Amino acid sequence: MRTVLVTGPGGAGRTTVAAATALASARSGRRTLLVSADAVPAFPVGAAPTEVAVRLACVRIDSAAHFRGELLDLQDRASGVLDLLGANRLDGEELTELPGSAQLAVLHTLRRAAEGDWADEGYEALVVDLPPLTEALALLALPGQLRRYLRRLLPRERQAARALRPVLAQLAGVPMPAQWLYEAAARKDAELAAVEALIEDNATTVRLVAEPGPSAVEALSTARTGLALHGLRVDSVVASRVLPRHSGDPWFADLAARQEKCLDTWHQEWASGTTVRETAHLGREPRTVEDLALLAGSCAPDDRTPGRAGDPWWTEDAGDGVIAWCLPLPGAVKEDLTLVRRGDELLLTAGPFHRIVRLESALRRCTVSGAALTDGVLRVRFTPDPGLWPRTQ
Template sequence: MRTVLVTGPGGAGRTTAAAATALAAAREGRRVLLLTADRGPAPEAVLGTALPAPEAGGGALWGPPAEVTPGLHAARIATGEHFQDRARDLQERGASLFDLLGASPLDPEELTELPGAEPLALLTALRAAHADGGHDLLVADMPPLHATVRLLALPEQLRRYLRRLLPAERQAARALRPVLAQLAGVPMPAQRLYETAARWEAELAAVQDVLEAEGTTVRLVAEPGPLAAGELRLARAALSLQGCRVDALVANRLLPGVTGAGATDGGVTADPWLAGLVAEQLAAHKSLHEEFLVDGVTVCELPHLGRGPRGPQDLAELAARARSTTIGVAAAGGNGSAGGFGVIPGGGLTDELDGWSGTGGAGDPAVEDRLAADGVLLWRLPLPGADRGDLDLLRRGDELIIGVGPFRRVLTLPSALRRCTVSGAGLRDGALCVRFTPDPGLWPRPS
């Protein structure tokens, strides 16, 4: 299944862009499911359709999907119900541990959704939608940009925490628990605790598989401006750090005269107030347009309709007026124009939905052997948009801890680099490059 995770700075119009993308895809014959965790009025207002809630106590992750147009169904994720179901399950499985601690269980009426419940419900819903397999395209209306970056990093982080708290060797000693309890004179954690940890590990692994699947990409939405540009660059580098691929940048609410190909430096309006807004947006859009295209990311432009989009008719108008550009090989024209590699027009919001195989500027870490020439191994991680001042790097044992602004990721080093020392690092051409020098005491010597 193709999955597009739509996010952007708060107020950028990500719900509108997600809905317009889903509608455009459905009109091309795809079976599309649009999921949102937004419990405010925006999704229903934009779609022009009510999103029913699931039946109480039914265990459903979302309510019955509502048909917006033929081929497009939308649903709202039931974050509160998901939290209550998980809390009840945790209490049942951890009853013996709670007894050991002298804690009394919470009554169902006391269970109130806590901060952080929404991300977990959203991740679970993404996995469930993939397992269902009833659609060709899943479009997810994600939280604001920085919250989405943290959300996409969550499965890997939680799995790492589980391995640290309940390592494999400790779980392997479960058969000795009765003996250890007798020797220690205190009860040992119940079997259910380890079973629950194993179940969580399996669920998190399934979610991570969805996020890392080849057909899963992030689509950024922004209203071009000075503040949005800085936020996009930081978040884009953080997404790349997590291995997430960006398939497109949607420049939303573009004023007249602000486009990639037909941009103008002035003369759009005689109103000096509006002219100032156009000039500011134009400068920011040109910069982002060039920056993302260079890294192979499609740039899609959505015009300002002069009103807030409401309902399928407005969404269809947005999709019809959308324009996109990308870097590729243009065919020779019938009028004798030569083809070649360069900026070429695309098909709008549905670009990159079929057979997407790009990198979006992201990529896995790679090791380059420079032992013969420079005596080092070069470890390289693409971080497009990263600023040198936002980067942190720390080696701890066999791991590298990399920071991009407030975001962190722990990466395990390949076996060859574990026998080396870090001799330098730098940011070059949009990639973090770390030099490793072989440790004579650990590096194998030629026989």
């Protein structure tokens, strides 16, 4: 399934571009699903996929309903423990969603589209209207982070004593929570794995939407580093609300000249494999299907193979037995990079972005002997540890 994840600086028109992208996809012959947490004026729908045009369905994420459902389900599963503690149950009507619930609702919706009850609808394309840029990058990294937390907090090897739990429960006279806890963790891990697979799939790309201007140039330049750090592939940069270039009005002509300067910068920065598209300023807020159709021509999903899926790291022979582990980090600044080796993991910080990478088996038997950022590529040098490598005769 072709998946396009749409994000950009707040107020740049990403929801409009996501809707236009979905409409263009449907008109090209794909059965398309548009997912958005915000209202799409042209497609007034609810929490279930609704047909809004030929071959196009739309669904709006209801984070409050998802929060209530998850918490009430947790109460039911932990009923024995809660009754033992004398806890008072919470009713759905009194629950107010907490910070962070919106991100979890997006992940839940992506899982339903990838392999849940919506996957049987035969959608050939998925367009997702993500939150603003900084939040979206954190959201796309969240499945891997949560899976890592689950493995650390509830390692599977601790389930070896599962057969003893019924006996312990009888001896203690109270229900043992470990069983349902591990089952819940395994279920959540499987759901997160499905979302992670969707994000890392070879047919998934990110589409950046920004209104040309100095602040947008800075925001997208910073985003390039975060996207590369997590191996996310950008298919295009969509410049929204582009003004006519040859206006007779000096004020509009000056604004158009500033936009054109920004567009030239993007064409230079994103030249390799990323298309810079333009959507015209309609002179009004797009609110109808006809308005979206005017923008759809510039928003059609790219049919080219998006690029290599999976982790962006690769290794090189640095000579003298040293292995260089390489990661492209366009836009990164050496002063903003931090590397920490902890056990079998490498903790990497690039400006506001963080990632924890599990080392390959060969690199775990090496020591970090240096790192350098050259031409937008970070190379971490690993020297084999004689005490951990088999000796040769």
